[in-house]
Amino acid sequence: MERTKEKITVIAQAEYPVAEIGNITKKVRGRTLLKNVSFTVESGEICGLLGPNGAGKTTLIRALTGLIRPDSGDIIIGGCSVVREREAAVTNVGAIVESPIFFPYMTGRENLENLALLHPNLPDRAARKRRVNEVLEVVRMDKRADEKIKTYSLGMKQRLGIAQALLGDPELLILDEPANGLDPIGIRELRELILKLKTEFGKTILVSSHLLDELQKICDRIVVIREGELVFAGSRNEMIGDHQSLEDAFVEMMTR
């Protein structure tokens, strides 16, 4: 009997998208930043969000994290509406939006323990300490956790940012331009971490970047927006089609 129940839960999880963006429009001072954007992010996938400068990627990510409210349409994350049940919906999301901000004179661990106070599912000190240890290990920052942030490289800060995003064990992890400013070693470490989060921890990840080679290496699906409108949503291989690379396909799509 118990086994049947477990099975049903697993099937149900796999059947529904982790995030459903349904026809969202956002206007600011008469200007349309997002226009009827719809797509889904499926469970366990890495979805790349692409678009030229000013396309609306960060605006879309701000809507997904509940920082701004769409004028129309809805976003459902983990079954909860960001518009109608904002708090419940955003507990299903962990995000780094551009470079994460930490207190430089505190250690990585102290910063995370502070941020863990914001999570309702980490009610006591022992639970917070345990979770902070876990996420530090996942991002391979456990050995440097007791050093001050001001001694960290950008790559280490980005990994700590991902650790912060994982604190609440979210269904959906959103990374806005996480590779910005990283050197090739930092980019490789970040790529390995993102892939590990998918394969070992089953995370669903939405990642925006202008580094199309990187997205080609890690993404299962691609969503492209331009001037606030969706121009493509499909598998990475569908997007590449007959082109040599994702970059070629993207440039062709943008100049068509």
Ligand SMILES: Nc1ncnc2c1ncn2[C@@H]1O[C@H](COP(=O)(O)OP(=O)(O)OP(=O)(O)O)[C@@H](O)[C@H]1O
């Ligand atoms: N609060 C705001 N008020 C007015 N315009 C805004 C506001 N926020 C963003 N914009 C404009 O909306 C457009 C989309 O911005 P957004 O930051 O979402 O683009 P992006 O795709 O993330 O760009 P980039 O790749 O350069 O980071 C830009 O033209 C930007 O100037």
